[in-house]
Amino acid sequence: MGHGMASRTDTKTRILDAAEKLFAERGFSETSLRLITSKAEVNLASVNYHFGSKKELIRAVLARYLDVFMPSAAAEIQRLFKNPELANLNEIFSSLIKPLLELNQVRHGGTTIFLQLLGRGYIESQGHLRWFITTHYGKYLEAFVKAVSASAPHIPPAEMFWRLHFTLGTIVFTMASADALNEIAEADYGEHNDTEAIIRKVIPYMAAGVSVPILAKE
Amino acid sequence: MGHGMASRTDTKTRILDAAEKLFAERGFSETSLRLITSKAEVNLASVNYHFGSKKELIRAVLARYLDVFMPSAAAEIQRLFKNPELANLNEIFSSLIKPLLELNQVRHGGTTIFLQLLGRGYIESQGHLRWFITTHYGKYLEAFVKAVSASAPHIPPAEMFWRLHFTLGTIVFTMASADALNEIAEADYGEHNDTEAIIRKVIPYMAAGVSVPILAKE
DNA sequence: GTTTAATTTAAACGGGTGTTTTAAATTAAA
DNA sequence: TTTAATTTAAAACACCCGTTTAAATTAAAC
Numbered sequence: 033m034g035h036g037m038a039s040r041t042d043t044k045t046r047i048l049d050a051a052e053k054l055f056a057e058r059g060f061s062e063t064s065l066r067l068i069t070s071k072a073e074v075n076l077a078s079v080n081y082h083f084g085s086k087k088e089l090i091r092a093v094l095a096r097y098l099d100v101f102m103p104s105a106a107a108e109i110q111r112l113f114k115n116p117e118l119a120n121l122n123e124i125f126s127s128l129i130k131p132l133l134e135l136n137q138v139r140h141g142g143t144t145i146f147l148q149l150l151g152r153g154y155i156e157s158q159g160h161l162r163w164f165i166t167t168h169y170g171k172y173l174e175a176f177v178k179a180v181s182a183s184a185p186h187i188p189p190a191e192m193f194w195r196l197h198f199t200l201g202t203i204v205f206t207m208a209s210a211d212a213l214n215e216i217a218e219a220d221y222g223e224h225n226d227t228e229a230i231i232r233k234v235i236p237y238m239a240a241g242v243s244v245p246i247l248a249k250e
Numbered sequence: 251m252g253h254g255m256a257s258r259t260d261t262k263t264r265i266l267d268a269a270e271k272l273f274a275e276r277g278f279s280e281t282s283l284r285l286i287t288s289k290a291e292v293n294l295a296s297v298n299y300h301f302g303s304k305k306e307l308i309r310a311v312l313a314r315y316l317d318v319f320m321p322s323a324a325a326e327i328q329r330l331f332k333n334p335e336l337a338n339l340n341e342i343f344s345s346l347i348k349p350l351l352e353l354n355q356v357r358h359g360g361t362t363i364f365l366q367l368l369g370r371g372y373i374e375s376q377g378h379l380r381w382f383i384t385t386h387y388g389k390y391l392e393a394f395v396k397a398v399s400a401s402a403p404h405i406p407p408a409e410m411f412w413r414l415h416f417t418l419g420t421i422v423f424t425m426a427s428a429d430a431l432n433e434i435a436e437a438d439y440g441e442h443n444d445t446e447a448i449i450r451k452v453i454p455y456m457a458a459g460v461s462v463p464i465l466a467k468e
Numbered sequence: 469g470t471t472t473a474a475t476t477t478a479a480a481c482g483g484g485t486g487t488t489t490t491a492a493a494t495t496a497a498a
Numbered sequence: 499t500t501t502a503a504t505t506t507a508a509a510a511c512a513c514c515c516g517t518t519t520a521a522a523t524t525a526a527a528c
Contacts, residue, residue, distance in 0.1 A: 043505080059374070061279055065486065075507055080487060082505095155373055155426060156277065162430065190439035191451070197431055198420050198455050205419025208373055212380065213415055221408035233409070237416050240462035241455035261475080282515065293477055298517060300475095 044082045046072040049139070052093045056148035060090055060156050091164060094153060097146040098165070100138055102172040104131035109175045121239040124179050129231055136227075144207065144227045151204035184243045191246060199238045206234060262300045264290040267357070270311045274366035278308055278374050309382060312371060315364040316383070318356055320390040322349035327393045339457040342397050347449055354445075361445045362425060369422030402461040409464060417456045424452055 050072035054063040065086055069076045083089040108127040112119045119127075135142035153161035166173065181192055206213070210230060218224050225233065268290035272281040283304055287294045301307040326345040330337045337345075353360035371379035384391065399410055424431070428448060436442050443451065 064484075066484085075505095076486095077488080077508085078506070086486065151373075155369070155423070156280075162427075190435065190441055193435055193439065194431070194443075194448070194451050195455055197427070198424055198452055201423025201427075202416050202420045202459075205369075205373070205423045206416055209415070209419075213412070217408065217411055221411065223408055225412075230412070233412050234416055236462050236465060237413055237459035241420075241459040244454050244458035247454060283517090284515080294516095295478085295518080296476070304516065 043074050043078055046074055047079055047082065047089070048093055048096060051089055052096075052139075052145055052149065053141075055090065055093060055152065056145045059152050065089075090153075090157075094149055094161070094164075095168075097135060097138075097142070097149065098169055101131050101135060101146065102169045104134060106172040106175055109179050112179060119179070119183055121180065121183050121243050122235060124176075124183060125235045125239055129228070129235075132231065133228060143231075144210065147203065147207035147227075148210070151208035154200070154204055155208075180242065186245060187243070188246075192242075195242045199242060202238055202241075203231075203234055206230065261290075261292050261296055264292055265297055265300065265307070266311055266314060269307055270314075270357075270363055270367065273308065273311060273370065274363045277370050283307075305378075308371075308375075312367055312379070312382075313386075315353060315356075315360070315367065316387055319349050319353060319364065320387045322352060324390040324393055327397050330397060337397070337401055339398065339401050339461050340453060342394075342401060343453045343457055347446070347453075350449065351446060361449075362428060365422060365425035366428075369426040372418070372422060398460065404463060405461065406464075410460075413460045417460060420456055420459075421449075421452055424448060 047068065051063070051068045054068055054071065065079050066076060069079060079086070079089060083092055105128055108131055109124070112124060112127055132143050132146070135146050139145070177192070177196065180196065181187070181189065184192070187195065207227075207230070210227070214224055265286065269281070269286045272286055272289065283297050284294055287297060297304070297307055301310055323346055326349060327342070330342060330345055350361050350364070353364050357363070371383075395410070395414065398414065399405070399407065402410070405413065425445075425448070428445070432442055
């Protein structure tokens, strides 16, 4: 099973680069392998040769980001825990900004692409992706949940479960429609927000929602 | 152009009923007309005969809910405005509960289906649906935005625009994955939440996020 | 009851999909 | 230089899609 080097960029990489861009823009099922391979300037059959199937290509595209993001995010959380004073929610959420923006160095537009892929994946793949992420990156997620729970101790675990998924929905839906929202915002309010600006807008929103006290039932 | 009555349920209605269920469960592009017509026990061609195209069927499915929900929601908002004391955000969001739950009387599971359709539509149909909703139901939306803005006057309009879309993402993503989330919540915490319970959980979260003060830049 | 219009049916059309196959070209190893 | 393994290339495969057509059926109007 030796691996030869291709003349230009690696065929596998060319496919991944073209695929992630198209997947993020149009969704998985709306993106055909023929479109991917023509943008990547490789042969149609090479997708199945290198990845086996479209489904596995989707996983490979996501894994390339998750493998960078998850350890980096976990390290940031760890760093917070080491800190003597208990971090507040805004700080915990903000600690993800650096790992997210680092993805822009991995690839141009990486942060947006990653978050859009995450959103598409959660919505399109009826639970498959959720399973894939929790089984492959569960240890990283646990640390994050633990940190959030510790800084909002008045929220019981079951309630926190729901609120963290509200949070996931907030960020994921926002990024999936970020381009469209920016167009409207630009037309109506004359302001354009890049990915970092949107992230910085959404963090206070999520932090406030996660930590809001539970009302006594009427 | 007279209209005859079919023997069983109206063919048009049978198509709409089958379509909305499948659309909500699997998304628009993942649901073929052949699947819809087989579930509805009608002929494949009847979709194009009655609706013209799949795209128009999608719009018809959504309109059937929006035509009920929007006026009802607007009436509730109106009622709040009539009230002397300015309603707070929780009350404004909560005023949508009744219109939402009324959809369950229109059709079984109507509330969930409607919210899921809304989410699918916003994400899948690259802007088409957003345009359809704002142009057809814009006057209703304006009243809602006005009410929310009035009860959070410290949030400038551009910021409120983003926060309201965060809110849309929160509710829409949550409902789209409500079944999956409930499965996990049941296994991990032994509690099951119906649609109303989830809505009541998410409202304080959204209200807190929308009204949280804007931090001064560091 | 006959004519006219509305609806339903079955079949086909043209095109796009993921995947597989076959053979040629390229690269690595012997 | 010969042999083997890998990678590319083009074509075909089998299937599903939304849509259209034209005939059969049903309902309404006269």
